[in-house]
Amino acid sequence: MRYLLLALPLAVLCSCAMENTSQSSQLAADARLWLERYNRNYQRLATASAEAEWRSQTHIIEGDETNSKATRAANEALAAYTGSVEVIEAARAFLAHRDQLDALEVRQLEAVLFKAGSGPQTAAELVKRRIAAEAAQTEQLYGFRFELDGKELTPNEIDGCLKSERDLNRRLRVWEASKDVGRALKPGLVNLRSLRNDVVQQLGYPDYFSYMASEYGMTTPELTEKIVEINRELRPLFRELHTYARHELAKQFGQPVPDLIPAHWLPNRWGQDWSELVEVQGFDLNAAMAKHPPEWVIAQAERFYVSLGFDPLPQSFHQLSSLYSVAKDAGYKKNTHASAWHIDLDKDVRSLMSVEPNQEWYETTHHELGHIYYYMCYSNPSVPPLLREGANRAYHEAMGSLMGLAAMQPRFVASVGLDTGGAKPDAMRLLLKEAMNYCVFIPWSTGTMYHFEKELYHDKLDPSRWNARWWELAARYQGIAPPSARGEEYCDAATKTHINDDPAGYYDYALSFVLLFQLHDHIARNILHEDPRDTNYYGRKEVGEFLKSIMTPGASADWRQLLREKTGSDLSAKAMLNYFAPLMEWLKRENKGRTCTLGEI
Numbered sequence: 164m165r166y167l168l169l170a171l172p173l174a175v176l177c178s179c180a181m182e183n184t185s186q187s188s189q190l191a192a193d194a195r196l197w198l199e200r201y202n203r204n205y206q207r208l209a210t211a212s213a214e215a216e217w218r219s220q221t222h223i224i225e226g227d228e229t230n231s232k233a234t235r236a237a238n239e240a241l242a243a244y245t246g247s248v249e250v251i252e253a254a255r256a257f258l259a260h261r262d263q264l265d266a267l268e269v270r271q272l273e274a275v276l277f278k279a280g281s282g283p284q285t286a287a288e289l290v291k292r293r294i295a296a297e298a299a300q301t302e303q304l305y306g307f308r309f310e311l312d313g314k315e316l317t318p319n320e321i322d323g324c325l326k327s328e329r330d331l332n333r334r335l336r337v338w339e340a341s342k343d344v345g346r347a348l349k350p351g352l353v354n355l356r357s358l359r360n361d362v363v364q365q366l367g368y369p370d371y372f373s374y375m376a377s378e379y380g381m382t383t384p385e386l387t388e389k390i391v392e393i394n395r396e397l398r399p400l401f402r403e404l405h406t407y408a409r410h411e412l413a414k415q416f417g418q419p420v421p422d423l424i425p426a427h428w429l430p431n432r433w434g435q436d437w438s439e440l441v442e443v444q445g446f447d448l449n450a451a452m453a454k455h456p457p458e459w460v461i462a463q464a465e466r467f468y469v470s471l472g473f474d475p476l477p478q479s480f481h482q483l484s485s486l487y488s489v490a491k492d493a494g495y496k497k498n499t500h501a502s503a504w505h506i507d508l509d510k511d512v513r514s515l516m517s518v519e520p521n522q523e524w525y526e527t528t529h530h531e532l533g534h535i536y537y538y539m540c541y542s543n544p545s546v547p548p549l550l551r552e553g554a555n556r557a558y559h560e561a562m563g564s565l566m567g568l569a570a571m572q573p574r575f576v577a578s579v580g581l582d583t584g585g586a587k588p589d590a591m592r593l594l595l596k597e598a599m600n601y602c603v604f605i606p607w608s609t610g611t612m613y614h615f616e617k618e619l620y621h622d623k624l625d626p627s628r629w630n631a632r633w634w635e636l637a638a639r640y641q642g643i644a645p646p647s648a649r650g651e652e653y654c655d656a657a658t659k660t661h662i663n664d665d666p667a668g669y670y671d672y673a674l675s676f677v678l679l680f681q682l683h684d685h686i687a688r689n690i691l692h693e694d695p696r697d698t699n700y701y702g703r704k705e706v707g708e709f710l711k712s713i714m715t716p717g718a719s720a721d722w723r724q725l726l727r728e729k730t731g732s733d734l735s736a737k738a739m740l741n742y743f744a745p746l747m748e749w750l751k752r753e754n755k756g757r758t759c760t761l762g763e764i
């Protein structure tokens with residue numbers, strides 16, 4: 164208590180006499196000073212944590228604990244500060260007088276409390292256990308050696324096989340190999356589910372899922388309603404896509420048409436992106452990419468951003484990033500899932516990727532640079548380090564995905580000199596290919612992933628049901644089935660990296676896709692005056708100005724208000740549905756006489 168009193172500013176203690184204006188301006192001054200100090204400490208400790216995490220995730224050496232020890236220590240130090248009783252009490256005390264503070268201060272104090280939620284020192288031991296369990300899980304996940312017939316397979320090799328292999332038996336074996344990691348991760352995930360829930364309960368959040376939802380200003384039921392609504396809106400289109408894909412795949416593999424698509428028939432480990440099923444004559448981006456080295460893919464994405472008026476990436480980005488795969492015999496492994504890092508919450512921005520010259524990495528590179536340019540935009544003196552984040556998490560995901568969509572449209576592709584085979588691609592085939600990516604992603608993200616993570620954390624799903632439930636959800640929402648029965652010794656959900664290291668927030672991507680179509684629609688119609696399905700953003704500085712105006716305020720803006728201001732609408736799947744409307748008609752004709760095996764939701 165003494166410690167607490169000493170730490171609290173004077174004006175907060177004298178709140179009884181708060182009518183007095185000089186006291187209220189004293190409170191505002193105290194809050195300002197306190198926040199300045201918090202921002203300084205937070206930036207310093209978050210930088211040390213990110214540096215250590217970076218080292219841990221780019222150099223995973225089996226049996227070597229040096230990196231993981233340093234990471235645990237840095238993360239404990241960060242939590243010891245952000246979750247300290249002093250910080251929680253002071254933020255609450257200031258917020259009790261929020262009417263005397265300005266909006267930016269209130270927003271920062273709310274962010275302080277949110278960050279405290281993941282490391283409250285009232286349960287310091289629990290927090291330490293969570294930090295240690297997370298470090299161990301990440302190491303297991305990315306240190307895992309995938310094998311086929313005793314030979315190592317990299318995730319890029321697995322993905323390559325699922326995209327192009329025609330032999331069903333080999334596909335099956337590679338798919339099964341890709342799921343092996345889940346078994347190893349299950350015990351850690353059982354432990355982490357409890358630790359994550361227990362930690363956030365300290366500050367009154369019901370569970371970890373609700374904690375994450377609260378960052379959007381929503382409760383779990385409110386979020387569920389929005390997510391289910393998006394899934395429902397896309398359902399008629401997805402049912403047509405599913406019917407079409409069942410028939411195409413059966414033809415391709417010379418098999419009877421299945422009701423549920425066997426998971427190993429699909430060109431993605433989780434069935435989240437089916438775009439590789441569709442070939443577009445005269446528009447082969449994979450072939451076009453293959454003519455270039457991987458460095459070209461990154462340089463091209465950077466050129467696109469620069470053409471819109473963004474700065475070139477800083478030298479340090481190129482020097483410090485880890486952009487290409489590590490050789491199998493390098494003696495260490497790295498995180499193989501793409502990510503972007505804001506190391507010092509200022510100018511030190513880096514990306515971790517395993518870029519290869521193909522369509523998927525071309526898109527992913529644009530996605531990651533979207534995060535990087537977002538970091539660069541809001542690292543300015545008007546945005547305190549605490550608010551150097553997206554307007555919400557979905558905005559952060561949307562920017563680069565939007566650029567990825569724009570960078571795959573034919574006039575753009577032609578204008579940057581990519582040689583895709585010459586002929587003008589068929590517009591409907593192209594739309595079909597895009598739908599197999601953007602629309603197919605919705606039942607995966609708002610269905611399988613959303614409900615699994617919600618049930619895991621919020622509904623405390625028993626571990627004896629995890630794998631059965633995972634496949635029930637995949638059947639209902641995505642219309643896919645495992646190639647053979649998968650008992651509870653497997654944990655197929657845990658093969659998805661986010662389930663382990665980015666928990667209870669996968670719906671960010673679903674919301675980001677909805678948002679990106681709203682932004683794209685606005686840019687195409689109102690800035691470029693072009694058809695949204697046929698744009699060329701390249702070199703259009705007005706587009707860059709628009710995007711910068713969204714990214715520069717970071718989390719100091721209210722995300723709902725920002726969307727209304729920038730596009731004139733609330734979050735809605737309408738723009739996405741409009742984009743694909745012509746395809747719906749086409750699919751109905753193609754599917755005439757076929758039975759749809761997917762129910763309503």
Ligand code: X8Z
Pocket residue numbers: 500501502527530672
């Ligand atoms: O994880 C990612 C990014 C990193 S933030 C590459 N994405 C999701 C995924 O791969 O599952 C991008 C879209 C969906």
Ligand code: ZN
Pocket residue numbers: 530531534559560
């Ligand atoms: Zn991302």
